[in-house]
Amino acid sequence: MSAHLAPPGRAPALRARGVQAQLGGRPVLQAIDLALPAGRWTSVVGPNGAGKSTLLRVLAGLLPHQGEVELQGRLLADWPARVRGQQLAWLGQSEQAGDDLRVWDVVMLGRLPHRAWLAAPDARDHAAVEQALRSTQAWDWRERSLGQLSGGERQRVLLARALAVQAPVLLMDEPLANLDPPHQADWLATVRALVRQGHTVVSVLHEIGMALQSDDVVVMADGRLRHHGPTHDPTTHRCLEQVFDHRLAIHALQGQWVALPVIPPFDSFSRDPHAD
Numbered sequence: 392m393s394a395h396l397a398p399p400g401r402a403p404a405l406r407a408r409g410v411q412a413q414l415g416g417r418p419v420l421q422a423i424d425l426a427l428p429a430g431r432w433t434s435v436v437g438p439n440g441a442g443k444s445t446l447l448r449v450l451a452g453l454l455p456h457q458g459e460v461e462l463q464g465r466l467l468a469d470w471p472a473r474v475r476g477q478q479l480a481w482l483g484q485s486e487q488a489g490d491d492l493r494v495w496d497v498v499m500l501g502r503l504p505h506r507a508w509l510a511a512p513d514a515r516d517h518a519a520v521e522q523a524l525r526s527t528q529a530w531d532w533r534e535r536s537l538g539q540l541s542g543g544e545r546q547r548v549l550l551a552r553a554l555a556v557q558a559p560v561l562l563m564d565e566p567l568a569n570l571d572p573p574h575q576a577d578w579l580a581t582v583r584a585l586v587r588q589g590h591t592v593v594s595v596l597h598e599i600g601m602a603l604q605s606d607d608v609v610v611m612a613d614g615r616l617r618h619h620g621p622t623h624d625p626t627t628h629r630c631l632e633q634v635f636d637h638r639l640a641i642h643a644l645q646g647q648w649v650a651l652p653v654i655p656p657f658d659s660f661s662r663d664p665h666a667d
């Protein structure tokens with residue numbers, strides 16, 4: 392496993408030390424030591440069941456675990472809940488959100504950590520919600536209820552809710568689920584703009600081509616961290632190919648990295664497995 396060091400003088404946005412987690416009595420994360428540098432976009436990738444979502448939930452403080460997790464140099468447990476909610480925004484996988492709620496109100500939920508108990512939203516809250524809805528092209532649906540939207544439209548509203556928090560650190564689990572190619576490209580542009588402004592973005596992605604657009608890649612397999620390194624590093628590419636059983640290959644194409652499937656020869660499908 393390669394180490395990736397945060398720039399000197401700035402605490403990592405998130406740090407895990409000796410993290411372990413169990414689900415259903417089974418260990419699903421083991422011995423995770425990880426420092427995610429601030430002001431960069433890191434993608435977490437790996438095969439199904441590798442522990443990616445579990446890691447993200449642990450980093451967000453949403454799952455009990457052993458070991459330590461720090462947000463901006465301070466243990467998660469030491470942050471007052473409301474302040475932590477201002478610092479760290481979360482977009483979960485297949486999130487349930489009230490289908491009867493208006494889109495506007497769903498996105499306004501992202502402003503809760505900024506408001507005093509029972510206080511009405513102020514002008515800044517309204518501005519943040521409008522900006523988030525416009526940036527995900529969800530503004531036109533603001534009066535509709537969430538339950539009336541398609542899967543991709545709904546995902547854009549939930550992304551808007553995470554953006555409305557305006558947190559320095561954003562964690563997103565499969566943010567591209569249901570998004571069509573133009574809106575995947577818009578998501579990419581949004582993430583790049585956030586990182587340019589100094590935000591930290593951590594995304595669990597199945598789309599390896601998209602993950603290869605990030606600054607850094609964390610590779611997981613079997614509940615363990617296999618690699619953490621810059622996206623352009625050949626070691627990162629080799630590790631990715633390895634954890635996916637060499638069923639994908641990474642190539643340079645017009646100044647970008649792309650992942651292409653490695654398709655077995657036709658013979659291996661047509662052969663009768665019981666012939667031998």
Ligand SMILES: Nc1ncnc2c1ncn2[C@@H]1O[C@H](COP(=O)(O)OP(=O)(O)OP(=O)(O)O)[C@@H](O)[C@H]1O
Nearest residue numbers: 414415417419437438439440441442443444445446
């Ligand atoms: N509630 C649960 N109880 C028991 N085991 C669970 C539970 N949820 C997840 N797991 C197991 O934990 C392991 C890690 O799951 P996790 O969702 O973190 O993987 P992942 O890498 O995000 O997978 P995927 O790519 O399929 O989304 C898997 O083996 C999964 O079967």
